[in-house]
Amino acid sequence: MDVLDPKTIRRIFLIHYGALGDFILSLPLLGALHETFDSAVITVFGRLDYLDLVKGTFSRLTLQSPAHPTIRSLYINDPDRPPAPLQADLAILLSRHLDPVVAGNLRTAGVSQVWSLDFFPPPGQPLHLSEHLLGQARAFYPFSQPQPVRLQATAASRTGGKEWLTRQGVDWDRPILAFHPGSGSRLKLWPAANLAALIDWAGLSFNIQPLLISGPADDDTTSAVLNLIKSPAPIIARHLPLSELSGILSLCAGLVGHDSGITHLAAALGLRVATIFGPTDPVIWAPDSPLAIIVSAPTACAPCGLSQARECLDQICLTSITLDQVKQAVTQMMRLNSTRPS
Numbered sequence: 001m002d003v004l005d006p007k008t009i010r011r012i013f014l015i016h017y018g019a020l021g022d023f024i025l026s027l028p029l030l031g032a033l034h035e036t037f038d039s040a041v042i043t044v045f046g047r048l049d050y051l052d053l054v055k056g057t058f059s060r061l062t063l064q065s066p067a068h069p070t071i072r073s074l075y076i077n078d079p080d081r082p083p084a085p086l087q088a089d090l091a092i093l094l095s096r097h098l099d100p101v102v103a104g105n106l107r108t109a110g111v112s113q114v115w116s117l118d119f120f121p122p123p124g125q126p127l128h129l130s131e132h133l134l135g136q137a138r139a140f141y142p143f144s145q146p147q148p149v150r151l152q153a154t155a156a157s158r159t160g161g162k163e164w165l166t167r168q169g170v171d172w173d174r175p176i177l178a179f180h181p182g183s184g185s186r187l188k189l190w191p192a193a194n195l196a197a198l199i200d201w202a203g204l205s206f207n208i209q210p211l212l213i214s215g216p217a218d219d220d221t222t223s224a225v226l227n228l229i230k231s232p233a234p235i236i237a238r239h240l241p242l243s244e245l246s247g248i249l250s251l252c253a254g255l256v257g258h259d260s261g262i263t264h265l266a267a268a269l270g271l272r273v274a275t276i277f278g279p280t281d282p283v284i285w286a287p288d289s290p291l292a293i294i295v296s297a298p299t300a301c302a303p304c305g306l307s308q309a310r311e312c313l314d315q316i317c318l319t320s321i322t323l324d325q326v327k328q329a330v331t332q333m334m335r336l337n338s339t340r341p342s
Contacts, residue, residue, distance in 0.1 A: 004090070004113065004141055009037040013091040013111070014044045015102070017066060018119065019184060020242070020261025023050050024268050025288060026094065027057075027149040028130040029117075029137060033092075034058050035146055040089070045071045052243035053265070056152045074105045083109040094119045094133070115140050126283045148288065151268045153250040154243070161247025168235045170209060177208040177334070178249060178266065179234075180257035181225045182218030187309040188258045189221060190276045190318050190326075196228035198256065198326055203231045206334045210234035211252065213245065213262055254333045256326070259285055267292050272336060274329035278302060278318035279309035293329045297321045 012033060016026060023046065033042055042061045044050075051063040064071065073083045086109040093102060093116045106114045117136045121127055127135070137143055153161070170176065179199060183189055199210045212234050214222040222236070237248055245262075246269060249255065254272040257263035259280045267273045267287030275287060277296040281303035286294055296302070302317035309315070 006037045007039060009040045009089045011088045011090075012037060012040050012042045013086070013088045013106075014042060014094065015071065015092070016044055016046045016094040018046070018094065020047075020050070021184070021259070021264040021285075022119065022261075023047070024261065024264035025129045025285070026133060027054070027151075027268065028146055028288065029133045030054075030058060030061070031146040031149045032134060032137065032143040034060065036141065036143060037090075043088075049242050052154075052157075052241075053151055053246055056154050057149065074102045074109075075099070076105075077101045085110045089113060090115070092117060092137075096120055113140075121284055126281075128286065128288065129284050130288050132284075149268070150270055151246070151265075153246045153269060157243050157247030158250055159247070160244050161249075161251055164237075164240075164244065164248060165235070165251065170235065174207050174209050175253040175334070176211050176235075176251060177202055177206070177330075178211045178213055178252045178255040178257075178271075179225075180213045180218075180255065180260055180262040181221045182215060182262075183258040183260040184217075185306055186221070187306055187312075187315070188260070188278055188280060188318075190258065190278075190321060192221065192224040193228050194321075194323050194326070195256075196225050196230075197323055198330070199225070199229055199234065200231045201323075201327060202330055202334075205331075208253065208334075211248070212236045213255075213257075214238045215262070254330075256330060263287060272333045274326065274333055276318070276321060276326065278315065278321075279304050279306055279312070281305070293332060295321060295326050295329050297325075 044063050045066050048063050048065055083105045088111050090113040091106045091111045103114050117133055121132045181195055202208050212222055216239055249266050250269055255266040256274045258276050263273055263275050264287050267289040272291045273287055274293045274295055282294045286292060297317055297320035299317045299320055
């Protein structure tokens with residue numbers, strides 16, 4: 001393998017359409033690129049609101065929308081309309097399979113180095129996703145093991161988060177514990193009745209103020225939990241921008257959630273998180289943080305993956321997780337980190 005000279009790499013394109021959790025788990029790869037190619041600007045083609053999360057961590061990273069004409073032209077297979085020249089030395093595709101049209105167009109556009117990394121580990125490979133990505137990248141360059149990537153909510157986000165919570169009537173003398181009832185798939189959700197009972201118990205046991213986080217896809221799940229809560233209604237952060245949500249989370253004592261992007265974001269911000277896992281494999285998808293507590297049930301069929309979970313009628317991997325199990329995780333979390341500075 002011809003080893004790249006980092007000094008010759010001035011601009012890197014990273015094509016990554018993953019959801020929030022996928023993006024967070026790719027941060028070690030971004031960190032390795034940012035540290036190794038220390039003169040390069042890295043442009044990520046993905047969701048623009050992710051930039052607010054990482055601009056305080058990666059000084060030379062920019063984001064472009066996938067709808068940008070530069071990226072859209074790469075998917076057109078038309079010899080009569082070749083892509084415009086690109087000012088990039090290295091392009092990295094994060095996808096399930098290499099798209100030969102995209103790879104060919106990148107080379108036609110003048111990008112001499114094109115790497116394709118399979119985002120999903122092969123079946124039976126017990127390797128965390130962040131290490132899976134870095135392991136593939138090491139086939140092209142001998143990256144050292146980077147330091148864990150931690151996101152920092154910006155001062156503006158923290159100020160905005162504190163103002164938002166104050167408007168909701170938060171009592172700053174009591175810890176705020178966040179709960180995310182939703183996930184990217186209903187197949188990963190612990191029963192709503194259990195989560196409601198957990199919130200009631202946590203309020204009595206630790207005098208916490210519960211904060212429910214609800215994204216656009218979580219409204220039904222959040223409503224189901226709210227209808228079952230017996231204690232005073234929690235604060236609800238509904239459909240907030242990620243930049244504002246990061247500031248709010250940075251003021252919380254911890255978060256209880258599923259295998260979801262919000263849980264990964266909280267962990268990346270340095271919160272203690274209790275993560276409930278069912279059909280997905282925590283060995284691969286766990287939050288990349290020593291502060292993460294994994295809660296799962298030892299069922300014979302789990303983890304099976306979401307494709308098989310769609311055929312499951314009883315979701316025993318989730319219904320077998322007892323309320324006491326999650327209570328123990330919350331107790332551990334609150335004892336280790338009963339409050340966060342405001």
